[in-house]
Amino acid sequence: MALIEAKGLTKEFRLFRRREGVLGAFRDLFVRDYKTLKAVNGIDFTVEKGEMVGYIGANGAGKSTTIKMLTGILVPTSGTVFVNGFVPYKEREAYTMGIGVVFGQRSQLWWDIAVIESFKLLRRIYNVPKEDFELRLKKFNYLLDLDNFLHLPVRKLSLGQRMRCDLVAALLHNPQILFLDEPTIGLDVLAKARIRDFLKEINKENKTTIILTTHDLGDIEALCSRVAIIDKGIMLYDGQVEDLYRRWGHDKLEDIIKRIYQGDIPELKENAGGVRLA
Amino acid sequence: MREGFALPRTIGAVDMGGRLLNRIILYLELVRMEFVNNLAYRSTYFTGIFNYSIQIGAYYFLWDAIYAGGKVIGGLNREEMITYVIVAWVARSFYFSNLDRRIALEIVEGKIALELIRPYSYQMVKYARAFGEAIFRMLFFAFPAGLMFSVVRPFGLPPDVLSAVLFIIAILGSFAIYAQISMLVGFVVFFTKSTTGIYKAKRIVMDLFSGLLIPITFYPQWAIDIIKLFPFQAVSYLPNMIYLGKATKAGALNIIALQAFWIIVLWIACSLVWRFAVKHVVIQGG
Amino acid sequence: MKASSSFRKKAVRYFMIFSHYLAQYMKTQMAYRADFMANVFSELFQQSINLIFIAVVFAKVPQIQGWSRDEIIFIYGFFLVPFGIYGGFLNHLFDVPEKYVLQGEFDRILIRPMNTWFQVVIETMKPELLMGSLTGFALMYYAGTSLGISPEWWDIPIAVGLVVGAALIYAGVYTFLASLGFWTEGNIGLMPMVYNLSHYGRYPMTIYRGLTRFLLTWVLPFAFVGFYPATLIMHRYEYLNYALLTPFIGIITFVIGYRVWTIGVKRYRGTGS
Numbered sequence: 001m002a003l004i005e006a007k008g009l010t011k012e013f014r015l016f017r018r019r020e021g022v023l024g025a026f027r028d029l030f031v032r033d034y035k036t037l038k039a040v041n042g043i044d045f046t047v048e049k050g051e052m053v054g055y056i057g058a059n060g061a062g063k064s065t066t067i068k069m070l071t072g073i074l075v076p077t078s079g080t081v082f083v084n085g086f087v088p089y090k091e092r093e094a095y096t097m098g099i100g101v102v103f104g105q106r107s108q109l110w111w112d113i114a115v116i117e118s119f120k121l122l123r124r125i126y127n128v129p130k131e132d133f134e135l136r137l138k139k140f141n142y143l144l145d146l147d148n149f150l151h152l153p154v155r156k157l158s159l160g161q162r163m164r165c166d167l168v169a170a171l172l173h174n175p176q177i178l179f180l181d182e183p184t185i186g187l188d189v190l191a192k193a194r195i196r197d198f199l200k201e202i203n204k205e206n207k208t209t210i211i212l213t214t215h216d217l218g219d220i221e222a223l224c225s226r227v228a229i230i231d232k233g234i235m236l237y238d239g240q241v242e243d244l245y246r247r248w249g250h251d252k253l254e255d256i257i258k259r260i261y262q263g264d265i266p267e268l269k270e271n272a273g274g275v276r277l278a
Numbered sequence: 279m280r281e282g283f284a285l286p287r288t289i290g291a292v293d294m295g296g297r298l299l300n301r302i303i304l305y306l307e308l309v310r311m312e313f314v315n316n317l318a319y320r321s322t323y324f325t326g327i328f329n330y331s332i333q334i335g336a337y338y339f340l341w342d343a344i345y346a347g348g349k350v351i352g353g354l355n356r357e358e359m360i361t362y363v364i365v366a367w368v369a370r371s372f373y374f375s376n377l378d379r380r381i382a383l384e385i386v387e388g389k390i391a392l393e394l395i396r397p398y399s400y401q402m403v404k405y406a407r408a409f410g411e412a413i414f415r416m417l418f419f420a421f422p423a424g425l426m427f428s429v430v431r432p433f434g435l436p437p438d439v440l441s442a443v444l445f446i447i448a449i450l451g452s453f454a455i456y457a458q459i460s461m462l463v464g465f466v467v468f469f470t471k472s473t474t475g476i477y478k479a480k481r482i483v484m485d486l487f488s489g490l491l492i493p494i495t496f497y498p499q500w501a502i503d504i505i506k507l508f509p510f511q512a513v514s515y516l517p518n519m520i521y522l523g524k525a526t527k528a529g530a531l532n533i534i535a536l537q538a539f540w541i542i543v544l545w546i547a548c549s550l551v552w553r554f555a556v557k558h559v560v561i562q563g564g
Numbered sequence: 565m566k567a568s569s570s571f572r573k574k575a576v577r578y579f580m581i582f583s584h585y586l587a588q589y590m591k592t593q594m595a596y597r598a599d600f601m602a603n604v605f606s607e608l609f610q611q612s613i614n615l616i617f618i619a620v621v622f623a624k625v626p627q628i629q630g631w632s633r634d635e636i637i638f639i640y641g642f643f644l645v646p647f648g649i650y651g652g653f654l655n656h657l658f659d660v661p662e663k664y665v666l667q668g669e670f671d672r673i674l675i676r677p678m679n680t681w682f683q684v685v686i687e688t689m690k691p692e693l694l695m696g697s698l699t700g701f702a703l704m705y706y707a708g709t710s711l712g713i714s715p716e717w718w719d720i721p722i723a724v725g726l727v728v729g730a731a732l733i734y735a736g737v738y739t740f741l742a743s744l745g746f747w748t749e750g751n752i753g754l755m756p757m758v759y760n761l762s763h764y765g766r767y768p769m770t771i772y773r774g775l776t777r778f779l780l781t782w783v784l785p786f787a788f789v790g791f792y793p794a795t796l797i798m799h800r801y802e803y804l805n806y807a808l809l810t811p812f813i814g815i816i817t818f819v820i821g822y823r824v825w826t827i828g829v830k831r832y833r834g835t836g837s
Contacts, residue, residue: 332757332760496624
């Protein structure tokens with residue numbers, strides 16, 4: 001069985017439309033006017049152990065909703081999902097022991113306490129043996145150069161430093177899968193490069209499976225051999241990055257993605273293996 | 279949306295009278311804007327009315343039980359006391375303002391520096407906006423709440439029209455004094471750099487010494503002598519005495535004059551603290 | 565056998581995590597020592613409002629509906645003990661609608677392998693407010709001495725049971741109110757209302773009439789966070805049946821509150837907002 005297996009994964013939201021005016025507000029009290037929105041509409045998705053998959057899409061395309069379903073935050077409306085042997089939303093506590101999650105927009109560290117103390121708290125939460133903890137921390141420290149700010153509270157860190165710490169925090173328990181939601185958002189060129197190198201290293205060394213959403217195609221080019229493109233809740237493309245270049249006979253990823261968003265998905269002339277058409 | 283507003287343009291070389299008029303128009307415009315802004319957020323006020331009902335209820339039951347013997351305590355009989363409680367709280371819903379929190383926040387977040395480069399009086403802008411909110415609360419909060427309570431538990435009205443008018447004037451004075459005290463409390467943050475404890479301290483002092491919870495006459499004489507040296511009782515206790523008809527006409531005018539005195543004193547105090555703070559704290563980048 | 569040992573393991577793990585949080589909290593507070601002290605002292609002085617009220621009123625009247633000054637102070641003292649627990653650990657459930665639901669911080673809670681309610685409580689606790697309970701003990705000691713109450717050994721286990729029951733009432737009610745945030749997605753101002761209502765519990769129920777008294781006993785049971793249990797420790801037995809109900813009311817209230825919490829979390833995970 002693959003590490004991540006989603007079939008027909010669907011998430012609908014009911015949007016409450018407020019009526020206008022005092023009379024409308026009064027009617028809203030009794031009969032609400034709902035509109036159903038399919039944020040994710042029946043996507044199939046398989047990821048093998050050790051893969052590094054880029055997940056891209058415009059704002060509101062359904063990326064975050066998918067990630068939230070895969071991490072067990074959201075319960076799907078329909079479809080099935082198995083990750084790491086669990087149904088994420090059913091056995092949340094046991095399941096989250098084996099995954100790491102980083103939200104680029106929001107730190108998971110405790111704002112007021114020193115970074116190292118945050119890590120120690122996480123060690124308790126994830127039941128990490130002391131020796132493993134120290135070994136990993138040493139390695140991460142070597143890779144990310146944390147020493148200078150390990151004893152500062154998170155609120156005093158720069159965005160790049162904070163992101164490095166958030167990555168470490170998500171990896172201290174050596175999770176099978178790492179989910180990253182826009183991990184390089186707002187970072188400068190150097191900080192981005194540093195994080196990309198780190199992720200490559202982690203993936204290579206620990207065989208950690210990495211799923212990342214991003215708006216920065218540089219992340220995809222640097223990290224992922226495979227990319228999934230979603231728009232309006234529907235998977236438009238899921239396959240090797242190389243095949244993208246080949247199919248379009250083009251070498252600028254940005255242009256290719258733009259055209260896919262516009263609905264232009266040409267058939268591949270010679271069907272190279274491993275291409276999955278959604 | 280709540281913060282930004284356009285200023286009427288001031289044109290150079292206007293005579294003093296014109297400038298003053300200009301200013302007054304500006305501040306009136308601010309009053310109006312804050313009023314309209316509050317209209318947009320009115321839903322929170324409905325829960326506010328219930329919240330006041332619960333507070334009034336607590337003290338109503340308490341005083342009702344205290345007066346079970348039916349005698350006169352501290353110069354008030356049972357009915358007067360219940361009227362006192364309800365009027366004190368309903369009036370509070372008008373004169374109350376959270377200027378201290380707003381100002382303290384601006385100081386802590388450093389936004390105050392932005393205010394300094396604007397061509398208006400910082401304090402007047404704050405008062406104007408607080409007043410806009412107060413008018414809103416009078417119309418949509420104090421009046422309906424008062425009406426509601428008069429149905430649930432009828433309470434007394436002022437003895438005559440003149441007392442009612444004087445009471446309303448006195449309540450305007452309460453607003454001014456309360457706002458000025460709040461302003462001073464907010465300014466404390468210039469010096470302490472932290473808000474912890476300040477609001478609570480103000481709350482304790484105002485609740486106890488304005489007469490909101492206990493009429494001043496209940497205190498022992500030595501305490502009354504001390505309380506009289508401060509402006510707090512002019513916020514709640516003294517206006518309530520006008521409402522209850524416990525002050526003679528001359529006494530009522532005296533109360534209003536006393537309020538005017540405190541408004542001037544507090545005005546001077548605010549200006550001095552403001553000037554000192556701007557010079558010594560803000561400029562030094564404190 | 566196996567179930568019980570895994571429960572024990574879990575309890576130990578949660579206790580360890582809690583102690584770690586507590587230690588960290590204290591460490592950060594030491595960084596703002598002045599604020600910390602100001603917070604503690606203003607909490608203690610906060611109680612002076614009601615004490616001065618009692619002192620001033622009883623200088624004018626000998627008793628309120630048969631309750632003497634010291635009895636009222638004793639009830640208030642007892643009231644402050646569970647109230648301190650509430651202040652230290654539950655007051656900031658207040659943050660749930662705005663911070664956790666509206667701003668989406670709850671996502672972060674859901675990706676950690678721990679109970680969600682426990683996480684929110686330890687993230688928002690302000691244990692220094694537990695100091696308020698000390699005022700309560702002091703007042704009970706003072707009033708109890710002047711009332712000539714001689715404590716028996718069994719007063720201690722009973723008092724513990726009553727305090728735990730009362731704290732569970734706070735926990736249940738505020739968990740319930742916080743959970744409403746999963747539906748309202750933002751504050752609707754109910755919490756300050758209920759906070760003020762909870763203060764009704766510091767006076768004898770005999771001063772409240774009709775609907776109010778019924779409400780405080782059976783709907784939002786704040787009669788059980790102060791008055792009823794306090795009478796038992798005061799060795800006044802007219803309300804014995806009510807007082808003994810305190811732990812049960814506490815358990816029921818908490819079970820209801822926690823149940824609504826789990827339904828609210830379910831809703832959050834269904835709608836993600």
